[in-house]
Amino acid sequence: MLDALVSGLQLVATLDLQLWQIVGLSLAVSLSAVALASLLGLPLGAAIAVGRFPGRQAVIVVLNALMGLPPVVVGLVIYLLLSRAGPLGAFGLLFTPGAMVVAQTVLVLPIVAALARQSVEDAWREYEEQLRSLGVEGARAALTVLWDIRFSLLTAVLAGLGRASAEVGAVMIVGGNIDGVTRVMTTTIALETSKGDLPLALGLGMVLIAIVLVLNAGAHLIKEAARRRYG
């Protein structure tokens, strides 16, 4: 384990260009996917939380279950869709970072939506009467509550980011782990492991964990600062 730590620190210290290119791509792909998934998933979760429609309970159960979508299955399905032999092949997205963003967005969307739904539903109990009294209903009410609890929603977004940066199954299949093009941290770790270079793989793993830790710490600080300022 110790040589793993040393490997990792050496990589960082020597500012290995390839490493930083891989880290940059990993962040670009996962952050883009989380941004897209949040843009779609937060309002979706809020709408389900506030809305009343037949089958609502079933929708909630399915949404929660989709949080556990296996990345490798998502990768396979997206691959089949984006393959030249598939329906969306004309876009030529397969084996590009774009395909990886699509796959990770699909993975992260249920997580963000399900957690947002729970948070908004909990908050709705507090806000519902007052908002309805003020004549605020439907989509407007959902968005108002969503914006009001924005700092709590960071937790949902972070959960999504955790899932995206940690997964290897989806990005491996739709990205192809192409050197210099679609190779990200997790697929590099998988590759180095299969080449038997375990210390290097572990070192990379530690770099990955450190990055995710930093992102989480940053988000936590934002939440605390906001709590003190806005109450």
Add this chain to the structure above:
Amino acid sequence: MSAILPLRLEDVSFAAGGRTIIERATLSLEAGPSTIILGANGAGKSVLMRLMHGLLAPTTGRVAWSGEGARRRQAMVFQRPVMLRRSAIANVTYVLEVAGVPAAERERLAADALWEVGLRDLAHRPARVLSGGEQQRLALARAWALHPEVLFLDEPTANLDPSATREIETIIKAFDAAGTKIVMSTHSLGQARRLGDEVIYLHQGRVLERAPIDRFFPHPASPEAAAFVKGELPWA
């Protein structure tokens, strides 16, 4: 635009969880006198107000306003105010935006409302860090900005200390003076006498008595009301 009052409750009942909470209430609320809804805990005051305001639908019976667009011409202040996570003035401009007031006017109307309730200096403070009394005043400012014809208040000072209570009562009187009909529930008989013109006494979900303030307090007609007034008096 015709007046939305009188508000008529026709044989209104409300049941939930197998229990009847309001039983066959029939009454008419006219413009003018401030109406106090009085009753013991669990009598159904809050539910009755929510039925009138439209937050609850009656199980049987009808709640009928007289004019068009009553939904937007009334407001309610709750025992615990719910503020949005933004500045005090932003909370007021928010309701003005919902009401369709053009952007150019919102700031001005919001500032006026805040001045009216004495919160002008706290306009840009985050609403959620304000004290209980200040938040309740902000709730009244929100209502003021809409210039409602009816203002419902559900035990608005139950959680406040005496000085904050006085501030709230002053503002309620200002609403009354401006022509808004006040419908308020309260525990405090003193408050009822200070602010009310008539009393509706609720007992276990039934409207037992309705009388002008001057006649109700010295001589409540029903034995239940009399017991209530006597029992509550030490804490009035």
Add this chain to the structure above:
Amino acid sequence: MGMTSRVLLAMLVCASAQAQTSYITVASTTSTEQSGLFKHLLPAYEKKTGVQVRVVALGTGQALDMGRRGDADVVFVHAKPLEEKFVAEGYGVQRFEVMYNDFVLVGPKSDPAKVGGTKDIVGALQKIKAAQAPFASRGDKSGTHFAELQLWKMAGIDIAKDKGPWYRDTGSGMGPTLNTAAGMNAYALTDRGTWLSFKNRGDLVISVEGDQRLFNQYGVILVNPAKYPHVKKELGQAFIDWIVSAEGQAAIAGYKIGGEQLFFPNAKR
């Protein structure tokens, strides 16, 4: 909102920049990728032509499937019968031989089946089965797996029927299979290239090598543009032409690990 837009904009710029680089997609095998051959070969080609070669490394079976789906411009694999079938079915234009290396049988130093140092792979497999010594197979439709199955057949063993708990089907690439073999002190068939660059050998050493039947031929095929019009046929053909040319062949021969040459160019001129 500003932050999100900026990230998305950066991605868009990156994506369009990449779209402007001309490139071809080559479906190849894990043995060529993991041996480090491409890392040695491709930068020279890219510098010379300005065309980026994007290699997706899978098993031979998967790589050919990728060609069948039109997701690659060129396939570069090592299983002659499968490659010829690929062309015969109309998915490939023409097969060119490029290079060969050989397979070796690696096994634990303790050598429970007593096959170490021999040159007879078929005999060795029979001894392994008789001794019920642990054997790790790739089991993933790769060229290596295909070769392994051929060798069992040559040994007169119906491995699908006769395998026991000693035969471990890992269903994974060469590296993971070697990891497994090292972990459970099992025999395994591997290509020399991957073995030379494999770092997690544990107690494994080369047990059997040099048998003519361990010869492993690589072929390169252009995916048929008649079937998939979007295939980059000029750029793909240019790559094939280069790799069978004197220059490409010399580059292949020039790749060594620890002074040892991994792949031997043998394109027909």
